[in-house]
Amino acid sequence: xxxxxxxxxxxxxxxxxxxxxxxxxxxxxxxxxxxxxxxxxxxxxxxxxxxxxxxxxxxxxxxxxxxxxxxxxxxxxxxxxxxxxxxxxxxxxxxxxxxxxxxxxxxxxxxxxxxxxxxxxxxxxxxxxxxxxxxxxxxxxxxxxxxxxxxxxxxxxxxxxxxxxxxxxxxxxxxxxxxxxxxxxxxxxxxxxxxxxxxxxxxxxxxxxxxxxxxxxxxxxxxxxxxxxxxxxxxxxxxxxxxxxxxxxxxxxxxxxxxxxxxxxxxxxxxxxxxxxxxxxxxxxxxxxxxxxxxxxxxxxxxxxxxxxxxxxxxxxxxxxxxxxxxxxxxxx
Numbered sequence: 001x002x003x004x005x006x007x008x009x010x011x012x013x014x015x016x017x018x019x020x021x022x023x024x025x026x027x028x029x030x031x032x033x034x035x036x037x038x039x040x041x042x043x044x045x046x047x048x049x050x051x052x053x054x055x056x057x058x059x060x061x062x063x064x065x066x067x068x069x070x071x072x073x074x075x076x077x078x079x080x081x082x083x084x085x086x087x088x089x090x091x092x093x094x095x096x097x098x099x100x101x102x103x104x105x106x107x108x109x110x111x112x113x114x115x116x117x118x119x120x121x122x123x124x125x126x127x128x129x130x131x132x133x134x135x136x137x138x139x140x141x142x143x144x145x146x147x148x149x150x151x152x153x154x155x156x157x158x159x160x161x162x163x164x165x166x167x168x169x170x171x172x173x174x175x176x177x178x179x180x181x182x183x184x185x186x187x188x189x190x191x192x193x194x195x196x197x198x199x200x201x202x203x204x205x206x207x208x209x210x211x212x213x214x215x216x217x218x219x220x221x222x223x224x225x226x227x228x229x230x231x232x233x234x235x236x237x238x239x240x241x242x243x244x245x246x247x248x249x250x251x252x253x254x255x256x257x258x259x260x261x262x263x264x265x266x267x268x269x270x271x272x273x274x275x276x277x278x279x280x281x282x283x284x285x286x287x288x289x290x291x292x293x294x295x296x297x298x299x300x301x302x303x304x305x306x307x308x309x310x311x312x313x314x315x316x317x318x319x320x321x322x323x324x325x326x327x328x329x330x331x332x333x
Contacts, residue, residue: 168214
């Protein structure tokens with residue numbers, strides 16, 4: 001047997017020892033990823049229970065859990081327009097056991113309206129996949145003398161004080177949509193922010209305010225009963241929930257498409273294999289006929305796709321809404 005020189009033998013022994021030590025560690029790491037998920041997954045919903053965002057998140061959590069073989073537990077962490085719960089998700093371990101329900105108001109509008117934000121949408125999160133788009137609608141009290149969007153714009157310009165429109169709050173997607181409508185058409189509209197969509201709806205029904213910009217789900221029943229007058233939806237196509245209501249584009253505002261989306265994100269650094277598995281199972285859930293119908297009843301059009309597609313949409317909307325917020329001078333301290 002040929003002996004290696006002492007220095008070479010020493011290096012050889014160190015290399016062998018390192019390999020022996022790394023072997024079990026490498027095996028454990030690979031095995032742990034192979035076994036994911038081995039415990040329940042936490043889905044942080046940064047809003048109170050009961051709203052459309054929360055109910056859509058619960059529907060996805062239930063069905064995603066069935067496919068993964070582990071419960072997906074919804075954890076409501078409301079506050080600061082979704083910033084509190086989203087920041088908690090950012091700080092969680094990037095191991096695939098914490099997800100956050102991403103809402104466009106929080107992820108792409110809040111970065112422009114809040115002077116201090118406890119997270120960076122692009123740097124701090126890994127997109128998993130989009131759930132769908134919630135169609136927005138402009139509705140009026142039946143006593144307002146308008147038949148469609150063109151009448152609203154004309155009436156607002158004819159009145160010194162214009163027309164007021166209520167929304168669920170400053171900086172939300174309906175607010176941004178209303179400001180964009182003003183910029184595109186010159187309509188004389190004044191925003192009236194509420195602390196939630198429910199109170200805004202109560203006031204438009206009672207005639208306190210003439211208009212409300214909201215999600216279709218919140219206005220659907222009132223439109224069907226004739227208690228509210230539907231003017232236009234800001235989706236690319238008419239919504240199946242209210243097929244007789246024209247889009248803003250059909251009503252004379254070119255390229256006016258403003259939806260409110262929801263999706264799933266994970267903390268930055270979550271293993272790629274885990275993100276791929278989550279996306280695959282999410283898309284399977286969204287392609288299930290029963291789930292699709294339930295989402296549509298909520299006013300959400302399912303939109304399965306890749307993490308990359310969701311990431312690109314987030315970045316586009318960050319730029320698009322940033323320009324609107326700046327032009328409208330919207331800010332929240």
